[in-house]
Amino acid sequence: MDLIRPPAVAVSFYPSDTGELNRLLDECFASSPLGPKGTRSSSPALLGGMVPHAGYIYSGPCAAHLYACLDSSMQLVILLGVTHRSGGAKAALSPWNAWRTPFGDVPVNQQASELLQTRVRFLKKDDLAHTYEHSIEVQMPFLQRVLGNFTFVPISLSRLALEECIELGAAIAELYEVETRANVRTIILASSDLNHYLSPGEIDKLDRLALEPILALDPSGLWEVVEAETLSMCGVLPTAVMLFAANAVGAKQARLLKHCHSGDVSPMSEVVGYASVAVDC
Numbered sequence: 001m002d003l004i005r006p007p008a009v010a011v012s013f014y015p016s017d018t019g020e021l022n023r024l025l026d027e028c029f030a031s032s033p034l035g036p037k038g039t040r041s042s043s044p045a046l047l048g049g050m051v052p053h054a055g056y057i058y059s060g061p062c063a064a065h066l067y068a069c070l071d072s073s074m075q076l077v078i079l080l081g082v083t084h085r086s087g088g089a090k091a092a093l094s095p096w097n098a099w100r101t102p103f104g105d106v107p108v109n110q111q112a113s114e115l116l117q118t119r120v121r122f123l124k125k126d127d128l129a130h131t132y133e134h135s136i137e138v139q140m141p142f143l144q145r146v147l148g149n150f151t152f153v154p155i156s157l158s159r160l161a162l163e164e165c166i167e168l169g170a171a172i173a174e175l176y177e178v179e180t181r182a183n184v185r186t187i188i189l190a191s192s193d194l195n196h197y198l199s200p201g202e203i204d205k206l207d208r209l210a211l212e213p214i215l216a217l218d219p220s221g222l223w224e225v226v227e228a229e230t231l232s233m234c235g236v237l238p239t240a241v242m243l244f245a246a247n248a249v250g251a252k253q254a255r256l257l258k259h260c261h262s263g264d265v266s267p268m269s270e271v272v273g274y275a276s277v278a279v280d281c
Contacts, residue, residue, distance in 0.1 A: 039204020
């Protein structure tokens with residue numbers, strides 16, 4: 001096993017050339033009408049959030065709203081993604097020591113990963129869940145752009161029961177508190193798109209059903225509405241785990257920073273919904 005995970009979706013989801021990547025990030029942060037238009041709103045109360053993970057031309061400006069809330073003092077990112085492909089551990093840590101993007105290598109925090117693994121019986125180091133997966137990888141250039149030097153704990157999720165989400169959320173909350181006592185600024189991020197491949201009107205209606213419990217800091221409510229309405233939100237598991245962890249460390253509010261869909265970029269009959277949500281203590 002190589003010690004560094006190479007990029008899997010550079011070119012297809014974001015540029016592999018550093019100059020092109022920087023230019024596209026500039027557009028996401030500053031010039032896109034769907035982005036934050038150069039506004040930075042970093043908050044010391046920020047402890048977590050949800051951010052989309054499609055190709056940058058579609059969800060990048062929406063994601064930039066969340067990343068515009070971060071500041072360079074954040075040192076550890078607990079990054080929860082979803083396994084879109086079948087196979088691999090249902091809760092997968094990184095077997096690599098670092099992940100590579102066009103901007104360079106980001107170290108995996110081995111100590112934090114091991115602490116989580118000792119607390120959660122079903123959390124395993126596994127390459128299959130991560131090798132071709134994009135939901136975590138596409139967040140990395142944004143994080144590198146905003147934070148500079150940091151370490152992270154990537155966790156790819158699939159097939160978890162609600163009780164397992166609660167268990168993992170509790171372990172992440174414990175890690176968050178350990179790092180906070182050590183004066184390590186930490187953020188818990190969930191990577192998720194919202195509903196998929198419906199008309200813009202249907203997407204808006206169903207996305208609102210998902211966003212309501214998220215903004216109420218209600219992971220069990222999110223779970224229930226996704227099952228009851230058969231929503232096609234792909235990152236239910238990472239979002240629920242993030243919310244369980246955030247509640248355990250004293251989350252006070254969730255803020256909707258941006259909600260849009262792929263048709264806002266280019267007109268189409270079937271679109272995918274995106275949202276950026278900040279969670280504050």
